[in-house]
Amino acid sequence: MKRFIFLVVLLICAIQFVSAQTQPYKVVFDLTSRDTVNQQTVIRWVNEVTKANANAQVEVVMFGQGLNLAIKDRSVVADEVTRLAQNKNVAFRVCAVAMKNQNVDKNQLLPGVETVPDGIYEIISKQGEGWGYIKVAH
Amino acid sequence: MKRFIFLVVLLICAIQFVSAQTQPYKVVFDLTSRDTVNQQTVIRWVNEVTKANANAQVEVVMFGQGLNLAIKDRSVVADEVTRLAQNKNVAFRVCAVAMKNQNVDKNQLLPGVETVPDGIYEIISKQGEGWGYIKVAH
Amino acid sequence: MKRFIFLVVLLICAIQFVSAQTQPYKVVFDLTSRDTVNQQTVIRWVNEVTKANANAQVEVVMFGQGLNLAIKDRSVVADEVTRLAQNKNVAFRVCAVAMKNQNVDKNQLLPGVETVPDGIYEIISKQGEGWGYIKVAH
Numbered sequence: 001m002k003r004f005i006f007l008v009v010l011l012i013c014a015i016q017f018v019s020a021q022t023q024p025y026k027v028v029f030d031l032t033s034r035d036t037v038n039q040q041t042v043i044r045w046v047n048e049v050t051k052a053n054a055n056a057q058v059e060v061v062m063f064g065q066g067l068n069l070a071i072k073d074r075s076v077v078a079d080e081v082t083r084l085a086q087n088k089n090v091a092f093r094v095c096a097v098a099m100k101n102q103n104v105d106k107n108q109l110l111p112g113v114e115t116v117p118d119g120i121y122e123i124i125s126k127q128g129e130g131w132g133y134i135k136v137a138h
Numbered sequence: 139m140k141r142f143i144f145l146v147v148l149l150i151c152a153i154q155f156v157s158a159q160t161q162p163y164k165v166v167f168d169l170t171s172r173d174t175v176n177q178q179t180v181i182r183w184v185n186e187v188t189k190a191n192a193n194a195q196v197e198v199v200m201f202g203q204g205l206n207l208a209i210k211d212r213s214v215v216a217d218e219v220t221r222l223a224q225n226k227n228v229a230f231r232v233c234a235v236a237m238k239n240q241n242v243d244k245n246q247l248l249p250g251v252e253t254v255p256d257g258i259y260e261i262i263s264k265q266g267e268g269w270g271y272i273k274v275a276h
Numbered sequence: 277m278k279r280f281i282f283l284v285v286l287l288i289c290a291i292q293f294v295s296a297q298t299q300p301y302k303v304v305f306d307l308t309s310r311d312t313v314n315q316q317t318v319i320r321w322v323n324e325v326t327k328a329n330a331n332a333q334v335e336v337v338m339f340g341q342g343l344n345l346a347i348k349d350r351s352v353v354a355d356e357v358t359r360l361a362q363n364k365n366v367a368f369r370v371c372a373v374a375m376k377n378q379n380v381d382k383n384q385l386l387p388g389v390e391t392v393p394d395g396i397y398e399i400i401s402k403q404g405e406g407w408g409y410i411k412v413a414h
Contacts, residue, residue, distance in 0.1 A: 124270020
């Protein structure tokens with residue numbers, strides 16, 4: 001019985017220890033705004049995070065009115081999105097439901113931009129995997 | 139001792155396995171905006187999520203300026219809120235502190251809308267239980 | 277073997293029990309807006325949360341356009357920030373990257389306001405430690 005209690009205590013300590021590890025730099029940005037200031041802001045954040053943290057993983061999920069960031073001729077940061085999308089630690093993902101609602105076709109997306117079936121589920125899945133979450137708004 | 143180490147390793151694996159399960163579709167939407175586009179947006183999201191995922195659980199928490207969604211004569215989506223509130227997997231919850239601050243009485247709320255003592259605590263409790271979180275803003 | 281299975285089941289139950297405990301009141305507010313309504317709103321929330329919950333821990337992280345809340349001569353709630361910053365359960369933290377980008381010096385900050393090297397990492401670290409997250413927007 002003593003050994004049993006010892007085991008339980010030790011394992012609870014182990015769990016605490018594991019969850020107290022330094023938070024890895026994984027963050028998902030939620031963009032549902034067509035505001036060009038928000039477009040520029042999220043790109044600045046992606047740049048700053050990836051430059052300062054070589055192993056940071058960053059994902060920008062666009063749904064609602066946020067699609068313009070990733071659409072040719074509508075994005076005010078098209079060159080930056082195209083460049084950053086080549087970074088293997090950065091992903092730009094557009095919600096396919098929002099694309100359908102707004103009649104946006106895949107060939108309108110900037111190079112390297114991906115689609116996901118459901119932007120909301122993409123975000124909450126990342127949250128469930130321990131990624132940080134930041135809503136882009138101002 | 140060998141058996142002990144084996145047990146510890148096995149249990150850590152079990153924990154990893156449990157936490158790596160597919161994320162259930164549980165999401166709390168945080169509405170603090172009186173903007174009618176935001177009202178329409180969150181209702182569209184609730185509709186899309188519940189139609190595409192039979193077991194999804196969705197909650198809309200309103201506080202700050204977000205109460206109008208749930209108030210008769212102020213909501214631009216009153217019929218939709220009333221209809222969706224009948225879905226057992228959908229909840230609309232208004233912060234009682236915000237209601238008091240803004241002199242809103244329970245009888246002004248649309249049918250099926252609930253109140254919670256503290257909208258912020260309602261949201262962070264859901265987050266603590268593993269629900270996804272999406273701020274409604276554009 | 278029976279005892280082994282019993283142990284595993286018991287420990288999984290223990291883990292469930294631990295994670296099902298009442299959510300402590302710990303919340304980080306994310307402010308990236310210079311809107312004065314948002315400044316007043318987040319202060320009202322900090323006041324309400326701390327008055328109603330003696331042990332609540334509250335942190336306001338400012339980055340992007342959110343710095344004005346904490347800057348002398350720009351904050352519309354300067355007295356409140358100064359007063360609340362004296363509460364050991366309340367922290368106001370400004371992102372040093374944003375300060376540098378916007379040429380804001382430490383001596384422009386209201387008394388008691390702290391800086392953090394990276395506001396985004398500050399927020400996702402808190403999320404990783406189980407703090408609730410609320411984006412301030414309307």
